[in-house]
Amino acid sequence: MDGMHRFHPQFEHAFSISIALTKPYWIKPSARGDTRAAIYAASGTVEGPRLSGRVVPMSGGDFPLLRPDGVIDFDARYLIEADDGAIIYLQNRGYRWARSPDIAERMARNEPVAHEDYYMRVSPSFDAPAGPHDWLARHVFVGVAEKTPNANCIHYFVVL
Structure with missing residues (x-):
């Protein structure tokens, strides 16, 4: 088993995306009985050692499902314009959940909370x-996200 260390993934920070979000539009309850939202990517910046550019305004957004157990199941899709003009499609799937009901209520009111008070991770494809x-x-990438009022900042790490 000691040879397994060579299979442990290594991660390298590739870039971070800061996204300003529109107000959410809610479907509650949806025909499925869950709560669905639509939140659009109003604008954003891409900065990092391996990619820089901007989020193309209103090119897409997130259509998360709020599950009965309090977990938000993300399904975000939008466009990035790299500094050289290349257009890149991004799709994020992931989860966010609060570590306590009090934190969940604060996040639902769009109040700031400490990063360690919630879990927010995404798995993007491009x-x-x-x-x-x-x-x-x-x-393959892993994104570690920060939730701030009306915005997200996702730090993307490439798996080497």
Whole structure:
């Protein structure tokens, strides 16, 4: 079993995306009996050692499902425009949940909370044009997100 260390993944910070969000639109309850929302990516910036650019305003957003157990199940899709003009499609799937009911209520009211008071992780995939950004479509990433009022900042790490 000691040889397993060579299979432990290594992570490298690739970039971070800061996104300003619109107000949420709620479907509650949906026909499924759960609560669904639509929240659009109003604007944003992409900054990091491996990718820089911007979120294309209103090119998409998140359509999360709020489960009865308090977990938010993300399904976000939007476009990034790299500094060189390349357009990149991003899809994020992931989860957010609060570590206590009090924290969940504060987050529902869009109040700031400490990063350690909640779990928010995403697993993105990318469609990128051939050329300098096609590495995005050949790697696995993990995103660790920060929730702030009316915004998210997601730090993306490429799995090496």
